[in-house]
Amino acid sequence: MDEARTAPGPGEAGEGRIDALGKRTGMWFFLFTELLFFGGLFLLYSIYRYKFPADFHQAAADESLVLGSVNTAILLTSSLAMALAIAAVRRGEVRRSIGLQRTTIALGSVFLVIKGLEWGAKIARGLYPNGPALLSLKNGEIIFFGLYFTMTGLHALHVLIGIAVIAFMIRFTRRGVVGPDRYARLENTGLYWHFVDIVWIYLFPLFYLIT
């Protein structure tokens, strides 16, 4: 069976034991690559912001500060739920952990719904890439909204993936694949979710608070 071959090499202790530190190391490396993935966009943002400061200032006035703030609070709370879910599993409180993971998914979904409403309002006004209203704006504003849709869109995609992964984790927790003595997967999922959260913490001021 090839599935049994995930055990660490002969240099490691005991067969079949999970190398939790190794898995966490791999996850940190992965998050590092994710950071650079978003980094390309942050680089574009800073260059174009430098090039069109006035246009960015004006375009950012279109963003709803209320919705942005609410979403920030929601995502931060979801990260708290995720952290508590890991703590619960470590203490062996499987039911509570599942409840907290469900809370994380629920909050993530609310975030996406609010994000969708914001997008929808813009799209309805023709304010989307290649859209009639957008193309009538100044160059810097076109770039601002291009960055807005690209960066929040990419972020939303990551939230969506996170929700899907947590859904799998709930299954694993229920079946005992994730438990008090083997929670590396859940911990890595948590790391990913916090990363997605942190990206938003940077997106929020860049798009909502710069007016």
Added chain:
Amino acid sequence: MPDQPGTRTEPPYWADEGRRRGLAAWMMSTDHKRIGVMYLAALLSFFSVGVLLGFLMRLNLLSPGAVIKAQTYNELFTMHGLIQIFLFIIPGVPVAFGNFFLPILIGARDMAFPRINRLSWWLYVAGALIVLLSLVIEGRPPDTGWTFYAPYSIRTPASISLAVFGVFVMGFSSILTGLNFVTTIHRLRAPGMGWFRMPAFCWTLYATGWVQMLATPILAITLALIILSRVFGIGFFDPARGGDPILFEHLFWTYSHPAVYIMVLPAMGIISEVVPVFSRKSLYGYAAVAISALGIASIGYLVWGHHMFTSGMSDTARVVFSFLTFLVAVPSGVKVFNWVATLYKGSVKLDAPLIFALSFIFLFSIGGLTGLIIGSLAPNLHVHGTYFIVAHFHYVMFGGAGFAILTALHYWFPKMFGRMYSERRAKLGWLFLFVGFQFLYFSMFILGYKGMPRRYFDYPPEFRTLNIVSTIGSWILVTGLVIIFANLIRSLRKGPRAPRDPWGGKTLEWRIPSPPAAENFRTAPVISDTPYDYGPE
């Protein structure tokens, strides 16, 4: 204790053990050796397609326009570049030989994440197929050159989105491979194998893994932006909408220059393995060779601007990039001198692997030194965008990374497939390849210096003679490749059985049977000495 020669009790790694048989047993396998062999087969298949396309390009330049139309020529050099770079040489050494040998060389049973390793392989296959699919559907084949420069890549009717998406998918494969290698080296070294007891090849794979993780995401986002620009009209690189096409070039080369080191670093690792074995001497300056790999990886990340000296950059930036380019030549030079010093007063045995390795040193030195000509600002203005550049990177990529792959093939073939090949045919093939290579590419140095621009399907009459020389060189070179691969393929079945250690190597892979069993080591090895133990000098 290591297995004794001729006392094989376990079946080879390719014997099916699980419930799956045949192709499924291979595709679903998480065995690093099987994955490595599958990668090798795929790489060499794509390599032959790429060679064929390059061959056709040379054929056109023999008599421009006679057989191939201008547009077809644009598509030919684009696909030649895409295939040779993204499908063959960037994955190249790490995925084939790194996968097969890294765990063995550090005394592990498999990678840190065997299933992620299998996922990398699937992503690579999927990405490669998508790239090839762009040849046949959605308009005409890509014609932008492998660099996808904006704004043309955003406006051309060719099927760019599909090709770019294929490269994007392969990028993920590359990231996961790098991540896996680095974690494996951190976590799975055998007891007693400290960092400075690792074979040099592992050091280069480690440095390469970092470059793959640090650089590839930037390519991924850049390619994603091309797709978004084409599909949704996001104008990041479109001057009409406030965008800046030069930014695309920056982002692209921020990945694609480090990618050069993804190709050549592990290639240097292979040479560092082969030279000591065939000189019967320890690798001279082992620590310097190991550290210089990290040096190349870190400085190499900061030199991308030298691809853009004529694109529009401040003089300060150009001077800094030029200086850093010179700096990155230092660790490369350290390696070359260490290989030569290893050979010095060694008991040199000119077997096929060493002949290929020596050719690497020779060709890579020419490629590297001409790189300094291009890296200095004034000559760069003269030769930028000419055949001088084409000659330079073929000396480094083909003469460097390509010859290293051939070195590795001849060095590790007995271990991977359990058979020996005909030494005589290998050397004959090498002779054709090496001679053809000089005719093919050295004439390009002269053509470029005289001012013949690259990427054109036609040229003024004064360049005719050298173009004929170059094309004849391509015929000799292809003959050499055919001989080399015919020899190896024939030996898969008909070659004599390989002993455990045909070359007298001292690293761990030579202590286990040829071919290795699925579990690599029957008992975990314990390391107590340097990797190249050839006794006192």
